[in-house]
Amino acid sequence: MTYLLAGMKREKVASAPGRPRAFDTEKALDRAMRVFWRKGYLGTSLSDLTDAMGINRPSLYAAFGNKESLFHKALKHYSQGPSAYLGEALRESNARAVVGRLLHGVVDLLTDPHTPTTCMWVHGALSCGDDPLRGVFAAQRAAGLAALRTRFERAIADDDLPADADADALARYVQTVNFGLTVQASTGATRKELLRIVEIALKTWPK
Amino acid sequence: MTYLLAGMKREKVASAPGRPRAFDTEKALDRAMRVFWRKGYLGTSLSDLTDAMGINRPSLYAAFGNKESLFHKALKHYSQGPSAYLGEALRESNARAVVGRLLHGVVDLLTDPHTPTTCMWVHGALSCGDDPLRGVFAAQRAAGLAALRTRFERAIADDDLPADADADALARYVQTVNFGLTVQASTGATRKELLRIVEIALKTWPK
DNA sequence: GCTATTGTGTATCGCTCGGTATATTAATAA
DNA sequence: TTATTAATATACCGAGCGATACACAATAGC
Numbered sequence: 001m002t003y004l005l006a007g008m009k010r011e012k013v014a015s016a017p018g019r020p021r022a023f024d025t026e027k028a029l030d031r032a033m034r035v036f037w038r039k040g041y042l043g044t045s046l047s048d049l050t051d052a053m054g055i056n057r058p059s060l061y062a063a064f065g066n067k068e069s070l071f072h073k074a075l076k077h078y079s080q081g082p083s084a085y086l087g088e089a090l091r092e093s094n095a096r097a098v099v100g101r102l103l104h105g106v107v108d109l110l111t112d113p114h115t116p117t118t119c120m121w122v123h124g125a126l127s128c129g130d131d132p133l134r135g136v137f138a139a140q141r142a143a144g145l146a147a148l149r150t151r152f153e154r155a156i157a158d159d160d161l162p163a164d165a166d167a168d169a170l171a172r173y174v175q176t177v178n179f180g181l182t183v184q185a186s187t188g189a190t191r192k193e194l195l196r197i198v199e200i201a202l203k204t205w206p207k
Numbered sequence: 208m209t210y211l212l213a214g215m216k217r218e219k220v221a222s223a224p225g226r227p228r229a230f231d232t233e234k235a236l237d238r239a240m241r242v243f244w245r246k247g248y249l250g251t252s253l254s255d256l257t258d259a260m261g262i263n264r265p266s267l268y269a270a271f272g273n274k275e276s277l278f279h280k281a282l283k284h285y286s287q288g289p290s291a292y293l294g295e296a297l298r299e300s301n302a303r304a305v306v307g308r309l310l311h312g313v314v315d316l317l318t319d320p321h322t323p324t325t326c327m328w329v330h331g332a333l334s335c336g337d338d339p340l341r342g343v344f345a346a347q348r349a350a351g352l353a354a355l356r357t358r359f360e361r362a363i364a365d366d367d368l369p370a371d372a373d374a375d376a377l378a379r380y381v382q383t384v385n386f387g388l389t390v391q392a393s394t395g396a397t398r399k400e401l402l403r404i405v406e407i408a409l410k411t412w413p414k
Numbered sequence: 415g416c417t418a419t420t421g422t423g424t425a426t427c428g429c430t431c432g433g434t435a436t437a438t439t440a441a442t443a444a
Numbered sequence: 445t446t447a448t449t450a451a452t453a454t455a456c457c458g459a460g461c462g463a464t465a466c467a468c469a470a471t472a473g474c
Contacts, residue, residue, distance in 0.1 A: 018420025019470040042249040043336035046462060056423060058464075063421095067462065118333075125394050126325070126333035129250035138395045166407075172391070172400060173407040180387030184379070187332050188345045196376040197383050204411025225450025226440040253432060263453060265434075270451095274432065 025063055028053040032064075033074040033081075037120035040127030041071055068133060071124070075136065078120045082109055090147055095155035096205055098148075099174055103198040106178050110185035110194065118186040122179060145171050162206055170206075177201045232270055235260040239271070240281040240288075245323035247334030248278055275340060278331070282343065285327045289316055297354055302362035303412055305355075306381055310405040313385050317392035317401065325393040329386060352378050369413055377413075384408045 031052045036044050046067060050057055064070040085105030092098045110117060125137040148171035155161040161170075181194055238259045243251050253274060257264055271277040292312030299305045317324060332344040355378035362368040368377075388401055 016420075017418075017472050019422075021421060022470095039336060040249070040334060042247070042334065045460075047460085056421095057462090058424095059422065061463070122390055123333055125390070126330055127247060127249065129246060129334075134394075141391075141394050166403070169403040169407055172396075172404050176384060176387030176391055176404050176408075178387070179390035180383030180385070183329055183332070183386035183390065184348075184383055187341075187348050189379075193379060196373070197379050200373075200376055200380040201383075223450075224442050224448070226442095226452075228451065229440095252430075254430085263451095264432090265454095266452065268433070 021059075021063070023053070023055050023059070028055060028063070029070075029073055029077050030081075032070055033077050033120065034115070036071055036074050036124065037078065037082075037118070038116035040123050041131070041133065042127050042129055068131065071133065072136065075120065075124065075140075079140070082115065083119075083121070085109060086144060086147070090151050094158075094160045095152055095170075096160075096202075098151055098155075099205060100202055102174060103177065103181070103201060104195075106181050107191065107194045107198060110182060111191040119182040122182045123186065141175070145175055148174060165206060228266075228270070230260070230262050230266070235262060235267075235270070236277075236280055236284050237288075239277055240284050240327065241322070243278055243281050243331065244285065244289075244325070244327035247330050248338065248340065249334050249336055275338070278340065279343065282327065282331065282347075286347070289322065290326075290328070292316060293351060293354070297358050301365075301367045302359055302377075303367075303409075305358055305362075306412060307409055309381065310384065310388070310408060311402075313388050314398065314401045314405060317389060318398040326389040329389045330393065348382070352382055355381060372413060 031054070032049050035048050035052045039048065044067075046057060046060070049067075049070070050060055053060065055063075060070065064073055085108070086102065089098050089102035089105055092101050106119075109115070110119065116123075121137065121140060124133070128134065128137075149167050152161060152165070152167035152170050156163060156165055156167060161167075177197075181189075181197060184194060184197065238261070239256050242255050242259045246255065251274075253264060253267070256274075256277070257267055260267065262270075267277065271280055292315070293309065296305050296309035296312055299308050313326075316322070317326065323330075328344065328347060331340070332348075335341065335344070356374050359368060359372070359374035359377050363370060363372055363374060368374075384404075388396075388404060391401060391404065
């Protein structure tokens with residue numbers, strides 16, 4: 001049902017029966033994402049959101065559901081936008097380049113002057129209280145890990161990593177450095193400092 | 208004035224003029240620490256605290272000040288208690304042992320079945336909103352970093368690390384892995400998984 | 415025109431938050 | 445005893461929280 005509605009909306013934009021929506025849902029979602037990104041989940045209030053999105057509360061609820069639902073959508077938007085460096089890194093030609101691209105991508109994201117000095121995923125995961133959101137974070141971490149592991153398994157098959165390398169452990173390790181860089185940035189580390197950490201992590205990469 | 212009062216209290220316990228306190232402040236602080244540790248700063252309410260501490264609100268305010276002040280005290284208590292593995296690690300005889308002890312200490316702490324599966328410092332730093340608490344976290348991070356850097360400088364002087372090693376960058380790197388392990392544990396990584404990450408980090412240690 | 419449908423703006427809802435005023439109780443000092 | 449001091453328990457404060465009820469405005473189909 002949902003995809004049918006979406007398809008219809010895309011085909012004939014002005015065909016909705018009732019009053020047309022007065023704001024751009026994509027733009028509003030992007031604004032919401034930035035607020036959650038900067039303030040975390042518990043640190044973000046509905047007033048913060050409606051102010052940033054430029055809409056009223058009922059419009060927010062009608063378009064995105066409740067706060068938690070909006071956060072889910074914002075997190076997905078984040079993984080497809082700012083966090084897209086992960087997918088790009090995976091397409092590098094060898095394992096070393098994958099890791100280099102990944103870690104530099106993280107640093108670029110963390111030190112972009114136009115966005116918050118943290119990762120929305122990490123910030124969200126540690127600021128959601130006992131919320132049922134936890135499962136989503138665990139799932140996303142597992143997905144990112146699996147993608148890296150698969151890439152490293154291919155690298156081993158390509159003789160790009162030692163045959164006795166542990167793809168799973170290497171993937172976890174890279175993810176861990178990624179997380180650590182995020183906490184560093186969140187608590188004030190500078191770009192130069194982050195890059196030196198990346199340098200050390202890369203220097204020790206196998207082969 | 209304050210230290211005089213404290214001194215008097217310590218000398219003659221039953222000499223306080225008014226009604227004696229009906230609870231053990233150290234025990235209450237320990238309880239408060241555990242709540243903040245598990246739920247983060249914003250995720251912890253005063254009711255959570257008073258319930259866990261077994262005291263009423265006015266008693267809490269009289270003994271510890273407001274929520275932020277109590278968090279400061281709890282964080283200090285944490286750094287002297289659960290987080291004491293850091294100081295122990297620094298006393299190891301060589302740099303490699305320092306790092307090994309440190310990272311294994313972190314994993315032990317993160318996987319202790321009697322305590323929350325996270326680090327109170329990291330959890331607090333990413334769940335305090337825009338609060339003025341941020342400065343405290345930055346200061347503690349800087350202090351931990353400085354301690355590690357000093358230890359590695361000594362290791363270089365002892366010929367325990369290569370002469371061209373960058374003590375500062377190495378310290379930051381170890382701290383980063385520490386943080387990363389914390390995020391891993393906070394989002395569900397198991398002890399076995401964490402230990403494999405530590406193994407990789409240690410395998411790549413210089414010399 | 416009319417009706418159905420849907421988004422908008424305002425004005426709340428009940429609840430919980432961090433923090434306190436007040437009266438009472440339990441100790442010391444005289 | 446009486447006065448003083450301090451901690452306790454209850455009950456409450458204003459503010460902000462997430463979430464909605466309701467009346468109105470804007471579109472579509474007829």
